[in-house]
Amino acid sequence: METKLSYKDNQVIISPDQPFKIIGERINPTRRKKLASSMAAGDFSLVQEDARLQVAAGAHILDVNAGVPGADEPALMRGAMQAVIEVAEVPLCFDSANPDALKAALEHYPGKALINSTTAEEEMMGRILPLAKEYGAAVIGVITDDAGIPATPEDRLATAKKLIDRAADYGVPKEDIIIDALALTVGADHNASRVTLASIALIRRELGVNINLGASNVSFGLPDREYINTAYLALAIANGLTTAITDPTKQEISLTIMACDLLMGQDEYAMRWIRAYRKRNQA
Amino acid sequence: METKLSYKDNQVIISPDQPFKIIGERINPTRRKKLASSMAAGDFSLVQEDARLQVAAGAHILDVNAGVPGADEPALMRGAMQAVIEVAEVPLCFDSANPDALKAALEHYPGKALINSTTAEEEMMGRILPLAKEYGAAVIGVITDDAGIPATPEDRLATAKKLIDRAADYGVPKEDIIIDALALTVGADHNASRVTLASIALIRRELGVNINLGASNVSFGLPDREYINTAYLALAIANGLTTAITDPTKQEISLTIMACDLLMGQDEYAMRWIRAYRKRNQA
Numbered sequence: 001m002e003t004k005l006s007y008k009d010n011q012v013i014i015s016p017d018q019p020f021k022i023i024g025e026r027i028n029p030t031r032r033k034k035l036a037s038s039m040a041a042g043d044f045s046l047v048q049e050d051a052r053l054q055v056a057a058g059a060h061i062l063d064v065n066a067g068v069p070g071a072d073e074p075a076l077m078r079g080a081m082q083a084v085i086e087v088a089e090v091p092l093c094f095d096s097a098n099p100d101a102l103k104a105a106l107e108h109y110p111g112k113a114l115i116n117s118t119t120a121e122e123e124m125m126g127r128i129l130p131l132a133k134e135y136g137a138a139v140i141g142v143i144t145d146d147a148g149i150p151a152t153p154e155d156r157l158a159t160a161k162k163l164i165d166r167a168a169d170y171g172v173p174k175e176d177i178i179i180d181a182l183a184l185t186v187g188a189d190h191n192a193s194r195v196t197l198a199s200i201a202l203i204r205r206e207l208g209v210n211i212n213l214g215a216s217n218v219s220f221g222l223p224d225r226e227y228i229n230t231a232y233l234a235l236a237i238a239n240g241l242t243t244a245i246t247d248p249t250k251q252e253i254s255l256t257i258m259a260c261d262l263l264m265g266q267d268e269y270a271m272r273w274i275r276a277y278r279k280r281n282q283a
Numbered sequence: 284m285e286t287k288l289s290y291k292d293n294q295v296i297i298s299p300d301q302p303f304k305i306i307g308e309r310i311n312p313t314r315r316k317k318l319a320s321s322m323a324a325g326d327f328s329l330v331q332e333d334a335r336l337q338v339a340a341g342a343h344i345l346d347v348n349a350g351v352p353g354a355d356e357p358a359l360m361r362g363a364m365q366a367v368i369e370v371a372e373v374p375l376c377f378d379s380a381n382p383d384a385l386k387a388a389l390e391h392y393p394g395k396a397l398i399n400s401t402t403a404e405e406e407m408m409g410r411i412l413p414l415a416k417e418y419g420a421a422v423i424g425v426i427t428d429d430a431g432i433p434a435t436p437e438d439r440l441a442t443a444k445k446l447i448d449r450a451a452d453y454g455v456p457k458e459d460i461i462i463d464a465l466a467l468t469v470g471a472d473h474n475a476s477r478v479t480l481a482s483i484a485l486i487r488r489e490l491g492v493n494i495n496l497g498a499s500n501v502s503f504g505l506p507d508r509e510y511i512n513t514a515y516l517a518l519a520i521a522n523g524l525t526t527a528i529t530d531p532t533k534q535e536i537s538l539t540i541m542a543c544d545l546l547m548g549q550d551e552y553a554m555r556w557i558r559a560y561r562k563r564n565q566a
Contacts, residue, residue: 186545187553194548197521218546222553223560224538231517231542238480238521255507259514262469263501265477270470270505277506 001175003138003210005061005091006111012060012091014178014210014243019261019272021243022254023093023114024059025216026050027080029068040071044083051088057248058258058276062088063116064105065095074104081105093140093245099127106135113137116245117180120145120163129170138176139167140212143199149182153199156181160203175210178243179203181236183213186228187221193232197239204240215244230256237264284458286421286493288344288374290394295343295374297461297493297526302544302555304526305537306376306397307342308499309333310363312351323354327366334371340531341541341559345371346399347388348378357387364388376423376528382410389418396420399528400463403428403446412453421459422450423495426482432465436482439464443486458493461526462486464519466496469511470504476515480522487523498527513539520547 003014014021027050029036035046051062062084066076073096081092093114094105102115117140118128132139143150143159150156160179167177181200184192200211213236219228230252233244237260248254258276261267286297297304310333312319318329334345347367349359356379364375376397377388385398400423401411415422426433426442433439443462450460464483467475483494496519502511513535516527520543531537541559544550 190545190551190553191548193546197547222556224556227535227538228542228545228556230513231539232546234514234517235521235543235546238518252510255510256514259511260518262473262511263476263515263518264480265474268473270473273505273507273511 001208001210003175003178004112005114005138007085007089007091008110010089010091010111016204016210016240016242018242019266020237020241020257021060022058022248022257023061023063023212023243023245024050024054024057025063025214025245025247026054026249027062027084028065028095030065036068039066039076039080040068042079044080047080047083048087051084053249054247055088055090058254059090059248061091061093061114061243063093063095063245066101067096067098073098073101077101078104078108081109085110094137097124099131102128102131103135106131106137109135114178115139117142118163119143120159120166122146122166125163125166125170129167129172132167132176133171138178139172140180141167141177142180143182149184151195153195153202156195156199157202157206160207160209164207164209174207178210178212179207180212180214181241183215183218183232185220186218193218193235197235200236200239200241210242211240212243212245213241215246226250226252229253233257234260284491284493286458286461288395288397288421290368290372290374293372293374293394299487299493299523299525301525302549303520303524303540304343305341305531305540306344306346306495306526306528307333307337307340308346308497308528308530309337309532310345310367311348311378313348319351322349322359322363323351325362327363330363330366331370334367336532337530338371338373341537342373342531344374344376344397344526346376346378346528349384350379350381356381356384360384361387361391364392368393377420380407382414385411385414389414389420392418397461398422400425401446402426403442403449405429405449408446408449408453412450412455415450415459416454421461422455423463424450424460425463426465432467434478436478436485439478439482440485440489443490443492447490447492457490461493461495462490463495463497464524466498466501466515468503469501476501476518480518483519483522483524493525494523495526495528496524498529509533509535512536516540517543 095116141163219225378399502508
């Protein structure tokens with residue numbers, strides 16, 4: 001199944017038959033004081049720097065979060081969007097639970113964006129899915145619902161199904177729903193990742209949709225996090241993950257993803273691997 | 284399915300329901316001049332050093348190769364075996380195509396060893412499988428046959444089946460055959476790894492046997508090999524790999540494998556991960 005996003009003429013396709021797609025996570029003021037205060041002051045130069053760095057490092061899509069406490073989120077979201085498209089020609093992923101902020105960006109965005117995100121809670125689907133329909137956006141569907149986090153792969157599949165069915169009711173087609181398989185921290189529950197990996201395989205097999213993870217939190221609280229994060233990405237990709245929200249400016253992340261593409265037959269003659277190596281060693 | 288190996292009272296179980304098992308590859312004089320000349324002179328101190336280092340780094344089993352051109356391989360294999368068991372209490376994997384060398388080690392080995400390896404060629408199975416039966420050893424079965432390397436996962440499954448059937452004819456049970464899924468270099472053929480990964484999943488699903496890879500050669504000829512090797516291990520583990528011949532003294536290898544165990548629910552409360560981190564940071 002293909003989820004198509006675009007910025008003007010630049011189309012990005014998320015699909016199991018394509019190289020893996022990276023959604024750059026850095027444009028997010030949460031826990032980044034300097035970025036938060038500059039954004040609140042209407043200064044988007046750090047936002048632009050993060051946009052440039054991530055695209056240079058291999059991001060195919062950029063997540064944009066403008067949630068600075070106490071600030072006017074719709075105004076900041078629109079400002080951040082405009083700042084990013086001045087320097088980066090990739091599709092954007094608007095990251096907010098605030099429909100006004102999403103609307104402020106979507107109504108001026110020249111392309112097909114991604115919304116991050118709705119859960120399968122009825123009230124939230126009722127707020128987010130009509131926006132996706134109105135502006136022709138795709139949506140990340142996080143498979144929690146009014147009952148919380150489903151414990152088993154089978155329950156997560158059922159929640160994903162419910163979310164996709166409700167999206168169809170709102171006029172949003174299945175290929176525009178990217179299921180987020182819930183990357184819970186393995187330090188808190190040593191079975192968390194096993195359940196997520198099995199959920200990815202099951203949802204992919206049964207529903208055929210694209211699947212996303214926020215792939216940096218699985219290792220929270222543990223030492224040597226980079227080895228856990230890269231192993232997790234590869235394990236998840238083998239199970240059917242097609243996109244992840246992560247930080248491609250971390251070399252171990254971007255190289256692991258590129259290595260997975262190579263090893264899964266998505267890099268003809270290893271040309272991309274060799275080209276990227278040469279580029280790194282010229283700079 | 285459980286493949287049980289032992290050295291005296293120390294039993295090692297290779298199984299999908301256990302942490303991943305590392306077969307240390309370093310005791311091998313091929314392309315290691317100093318090791319080759321010292322072994323040929325009957326000096327096994329470097330062999331013992333490699334044994335100690337690999338066990339300290341997490342090897343569960345040690346591969347022992349004594350193939351020094353022009354030397355008396357049976358004598359060297361027995362000498363290397365005796366030297367290794369003086370310093371390492373783990374099961375051994377005797378690595379030779381020479382039945383006399385295998386016999387020289389197996390007949391004096393105090394435990395259940397692994398033989399590396401037979402192919403599915405009739406003549407080779409006729410040489411190796413009777414030794415496995417006689418000494419109660421397990422065998423790595425490499426799925427090439429008289430026709431060469433099978434091109435598709437389906438053909439590799441058929442070859443694995445043939446090898447397991449012939450082993451049964453010789454009295455070697457299925458659980459004592461570990462199928463080697465053929466890690467060909469991805470630089471020579473960009474589909475090589477995709478076919479191997481699909482073969483692992485297919486053979487594991489259809490036959491239930493344990494599966495091995497020699498996991499260091501996939502990246503041959505390419506730059507930044509460590510990222511390819513670690514991504515390959517994780518992708519293969521996700522597809523059903525249960526053991527690999529590799530070098531655990533390379534930190535990225537042992538940490539990636541330990542991270543995969545953690546992420547697949549094989550490290551309760553992440554205690555092994557944390558203990559290993561502490562140990563590294565005390566040293």
